[in-house]
Amino acid sequence: MSAGLLGLLDDVAAIAKLAAASLDDVGAAAAKATAKAAGVVVDDTAVTPQYVHGVAANREIPIIKKIAVGSIRNKVFIILPVALILSQWAPxxxxxxxxxGGTYLAFEGAEKIWGRLRGHTDHQKPAAVEGPDAEKKLVAGAVRTDLILSAEIMVIALNEVAEEPFFSRLAILLVVALAITVIVYGVVAxxxxxxxxxxxxxxxxxATSQRLGRALVAGMPKVMSVISVVxxxxxxWVGGHILLVGVDELGWHGLYxxxxxxxxxxxxxxxxxxxxxxxxFNTLCSAIVGLVVGAVVVAIMHVLPFGKGHGEHESTGHAGHEDTHDGTDAGPVAAPDTDVPPRG
Structure with missing residues (x-):
């Protein structure tokens, strides 16, 4: 009986060593896959802070937490199963x-530029002032953008471990999803x-602490503005790069x-x-592709007669009424002394 017990213990030890080696392999593969996706991780980190730019200070961390939770859901419950299933049966x-997704990202970037050119900016008032509905809308927009960026991160990681067995790929991609989310939203916070x-x-x-503190307080609004532009x-850039590589993989090689x-x-x-x-040079070309494609979509959505933006203009601007910033009707725009400025 003792010999059987010793044999069982030897088997358990062998299994434990094999599991430890497998974990090491998963960690190494996850680190390699994460490094390959580093460029998109940087983009994700640059994109996210603009969603809390101008938000009330006491709502910044809660909003980032909500976006991070949404990001985890994107990666684990949407992107990971879809990517694994498609890579297995319909690559x-x-x-x-x-x-x-790249087209949507290009549209988002071009739309923000279009808004700035027209003199309109997003989130003119903090979401906490506008109310919980506005905060939900802000978080939903951030999570939607994260879905596209996370999809590219996960697909890049998947390509790096495509030769691994199915369950190894699953474990590696789970590690990548969690690690990247912690890194991105930790840095954003x-x-x-x-x-x-x-x-x-x-x-x-x-006195040194005071000078440093005043410099941080004075400099952070400028830093946030720069991050918003980045x-x-x-x-x-990311949207254009996805499209540039995509058309090449679909057989149209000329542009790539x-x-x-x-x-x-x-x-x-x-x-x-x-x-x-x-x-x-590659980044510049990708950004140009993204801008061109995004501008076409913006034109369809906001400028051309059949776009939704035209319909909104017809229903508001031609009705002889203007909206206040809080969404209420300010009445006919006739009196020159009205407190509600006309739209730009």
Whole structure:
């Protein structure tokens, strides 16, 4: 009996060693897959803070938490099952689905530029002031954008572990999903709370702490504005890159080959920093593709007679009424001394 028990213990030890080795393999593969998706992770980190730009300070972390929870749901309950199923039985569908997402990202970025050109900006008042419905709308928009970025992250990670067995792929992608969400939204939380850290430092007796605190408080609004611009550019870049790679994978090689040959020429012509300049060239071309495609969709949605934006203009602007910022009717725009400014 003791010999049987010892044999059983040996088997348990062997299984434990095999499990530990498998965990090490999963960790290493997850780290490699995450590194491959680093560019999109940076984009995700740049895009997200704009959704809490101008939000009341006491709602920033709760909103980021809601977006992070939505991001986990996107990755674990939508993207991961769909990606695994499609990669197993219909891998040809992954590229068209990603391209639809890339088109949406390009539209989002182009729409933000269109809004700035017209003098309109999103979230003019903090969501906490506008009410819970506005906060829900803000979170929903952020989670929707995260779905596209997360989809590219997960597909890139999936491509890196495509040769692994099914359950190994599942474990690796779960690790990637959790790790990337923690990294992205942890960094976002740090960014948006830096002004609060500045206030705390400014209240300390140390003159150095006070100077640093005042600098943080004064500088963070500018940093957030820059991040908002970077986030818009990132939408165009990532959306355009998805489309650029997608059309190549679908068999239309001309545009991708043009960009790729340009990259190779730049890398060969400039020693030392040629690789970085080639990456910048690819990024610029991707952003241009995203801007062009996004502008076409914006035109369809907001400018052309059959777009929804035209219908909204017909129903509000031609009715002889203007809306106040809180959504109430301000009556006919006739008196020159009205307190409600006309729309730009």
């Amino acid at each position: 040809w569908l992954l590229t068209p689905i990603l391209m639809v 740090l960014i948006v709370k830096m002004d609060d850290a500045g206030l705390a430092l400014a209240g300390r007796p140390s 986030g818009t550019v990132a939408m165009l 080959d043009l960009v790729h040959h340009g990259e190779e020429a730049i890398a060969a012509a400039v020693p030392g920093i040629g690789g970085f300049l080639a990456w910048c």
